[in-house]
Amino acid sequence: MTWERRKRARFVNSLSGFKSATLIGTYDSEFGSNLSIVSSVVHLGSTPPMMGFVLRPPGKDAHTYKNIKKTGICTFNHVNDRIIEQAHQTSARYPRETSEFEEVGLTPAWIDGWMAPSVEESRVKMGLTLIDDIELANGCRFMTCEVNWFDVESIGLCEDGFVDLNQLGGVTISGLDGYHGTPKIFRLSYAKTNLELKKMLNFDDGWDDNTDNGHN
C-alpha cells in the first residue's frame, strides 16, 4: 500500500492474470465514432450469448460509456498481432470529436446499418446491445451486453464450434501494457470424476459429441 501510485497500478493490474484484448467501437450522432481498447471483457453466458466488461468510474472523458448509454449498442473487435500498436494508441485521451480510427490508422467498418463502427482489420468482430449498467463498490461500471451479430474469419472456425483464436493472430494482455502471443498447448476433454482427461493437440480436430468427450 506504500508503493507509488503507478508502480502499484502496474502490480495490481498483473494479479488478475492474462486478459482479453478488445477494441470497443461506439458512435455518437454529435461527436462521431469512438474506439477504445479494453482488457476486461468476460464471457457471461451462451443462451442468450452475453458478455460483460468493466469501465472506470465515468468522468468527463468516458466517451465509450456516454456513447453506449445513449445508443444502447457497441461493437467488440479482437486485437490481433498486426494491430497491437494501433489498438494500444486508442487509450490516449483524444478529444471527443476526434475519431480514434483516423488517429491510430484503423478502418471503420459499418455493418447492416448497425449504428456503431466495427474494425475492418479485426478478425473477430461482433455487435452488442447493452443489458445492464451496474455500479461497483469502487465506482467502476460493469456493463453487461447481449451479442446480436458476429463476424468471425472462417479459417478460425472449427467443426465442433471452437474458434481457434491463435490461428487468427489473437494476442493476450498482462498488466497495463504487456502484449503476448498465444501458441497452442492443447485442448482438454470435459472433466469427469471417473475419466482420464484426453488431450487434443490439433485444435480443429474437434470433440465428437456423440461420444462423451468434450461434453459441456
Add this chain to the structure above:
Amino acid sequence: MTWERRKRARFVNSLSGFKSATLIGTYDSEFGSNLSIVSSVVHLGSTPPMMGFVLRPPGKDAHTYKNIKKTGICTFNHVNDRIIEQAHQTSARYPRETSEFEEVGLTPAWIDGWMAPSVEESRVKMGLTLIDDIELANGCRFMTCEVNWFDVESIGLCEDGFVDLNQLGGVTISGLDGYHGTPKIFRLSYAKTNLELKKMLNFDDGWDDNTDNGHN
C-alpha cells in the same frame, strides 16, 4: 441459435477472447476444502485492489459459491504450465465432501490462519474477501472481492511493479477447453495524443516514472 447446445457453448465461449486461468480455493467447516478452475477473473481497481469473477447460477453443486458466501473469503491461484491438467480436472463434479486437491494431485497451502487453502504449486497466489455478490440478468453471479494478501514468486516481479506472468509459466485459456502459452511480444508505453509509442522488449527493464513513459 440453431446450433446444438454444446457446439454453441464452445463457440460463444470463444468470442470473449483470451481469459485468465485461476484456481479458486475455498473452505467449509463441514465439507472441507474446495478447489475450482475459473476463466472469468477480471481486474476491477488498484486502490483498494479489487477483482471480480463470474459464477454460473448457483445450483445444488455450487460449492465455491456456497463456501464463499459462508466464510466471506477465498484464494486465487494462477494456473501455470506445470499444472494445467490438474487445474482442468477440478471442473469435474466431485461430491461436496471430496477435496479436489487430493483428487487432482495439488497441494493445499494454508497461510497465516487464512481459512481458505491456496495452491502450493501456483506461483501467484492471493487471499481475497468478498465485497458484493451481484445477480446478473441471466442468473449468473458477478462476485467482487478485495485482495488482502498476495504471494508472488520474486523472479517474476519487475522493478516498476509489473509482474512477468510469462516468466512464471503463466497460461491463458480460450473457449471452454483451449490452453495457450504466453510468449512475450512487447510492452508499450503509456499512450499520449502527441507522442510515439515506445516498445520495451525486455519486460523487466521497466518504465522510468521520472520520465513521462509508462505513466498511468
